[in-house]
Amino acid sequence: MSEAIIQTYTRADEAFDCLQTAIVKGDLIPGEKIGEVELCSRFNLTRGPLREALGRLESRGLLVRRPHAGVKVVSVSASELMELYRIREVMEGLAARQAAERMTDQEIADLQRTLDTHEQMIEEAQGQAYYQAEGDYDFHHRIATGSRNTKLAQMLLGDLYYMVRMYRYRLSTFTGRPHRALGEHRRIVEAIAQRDGELAEFLMKRHINAARLNIEKKIQEGELTI
């Protein structure tokens, strides 16, 4: 019954979640050395589960560990962030194509309704970047799971998005092209609704490429500093 839902959470899971959100939100500064005992007292944990969580986070690339030297949050350079977007481009392109082939009509309808609420949020917030970022995340999340490709969704949602979101929180000023992005989202969903996988892939790749170029331009103009 509800037993299937109740996943008994272990201390290590708790530690993992705490650390992950702390890293993403920027509470733990990249490059800074962190002591295990400090982390334990900060999150009310003991070192056993903490070390297990550290192992998981290291394997996901969110932090690096040198034996006997401590852990530090990974610091990603601007060029590395651009590389992340290149990876997103091809992977989410695949996700969009497979989503067009496999999403149920129900899911597609939900997705379209979601875009409506996004549009409303944008108009209400009038430039507030946060909602746009959340809406964008929501959209890509649904496409990833809609691909029905377990490993693909796992890599996108478990690895890449957390690293990208790390930067969204940090440079709180988001890309700032909400209307344009929403239009691109709409066209992608349209292609998915028509079951045109090839077009969906093309549009998604172009969408992410545009976002990358936008960030790249702002960095070169000095508006964004990483």
Add this chain to the structure above:
Amino acid sequence: MSEAIIQTYTRADEAFDCLQTAIVKGDLIPGEKIGEVELCSRFNLTRGPLREALGRLESRGLLVRRPHAGVKVVSVSASELMELYRIREVMEGLAARQAAERMTDQEIADLQRTLDTHEQMIEEAQGQAYYQAEGDYDFHHRIATGSRNTKLAQMLLGDLYYMVRMYRYRLSTFTGRPHRALGEHRRIVEAIAQRDGELAEFLMKRHINAARLNIEKKIQEGELTI
């Protein structure tokens, strides 16, 4: 100044490597439940480092853990294996394109020499699948690192290849199209040498797609059972 800095090996690293190779080589059967103490006695470890390694392996998707219930090696279905190849297709396509843009002339020359030795191995072994598999792995490994895309290489070499190799060991009979694969490898390297990233991406995607179709056909014909 190379990374000759001896990274002190910790017990957890040792456990991680042992378990990973054991899973890949098939010493640990998918689906089977494994006790922690059994693993400890098998690899001469204590439970502390072992649990840390288990956390890493779980986060990489090589095994699943249910709290208080034990761990088991992940069992991937045939369709999921095909999904893995779809992911490889787009990611290695990107790797090939970036490799064409960024590999040094020296690396490309090395890569071409590597293919020569592969050809020799194939002729000598005359159908021995093992060498072909190793050569194939070697080739794709070099392309991934040659992309100079740290995260991309990490995802390919750290996640995907291990899951794919898991199956190569298990169904010891490999794809069995060594000459054809070698020819495709040669054309990819040729494109890289000419710095034609677009062509390299196209050829790499077609190469992996062909491998996927080959395996898919054999599965449908009943020659391969997963």
Add this chain to the structure above:
DNA sequence: AGAGACGATATTGTCAACAATCCATCGAAC
């Protein structure tokens, strides 16, 4: 004064014992 070496200290890596939880077997009731 600068550079290298040495040692103290604090931090990490490891271990073995304790507590919490699940699974299987056994028993009883329908």
Add this chain to the structure above:
DNA sequence: GTTCGATGGATTGTTGACAATATCGTCTCT
């Protein structure tokens, strides 16, 4: 005979203490 429930055993999760190692400060030598 079958199904449901409880209890015992085994296994996992957690904890705190112990051992190994890197860093930092100090000292000496050039």
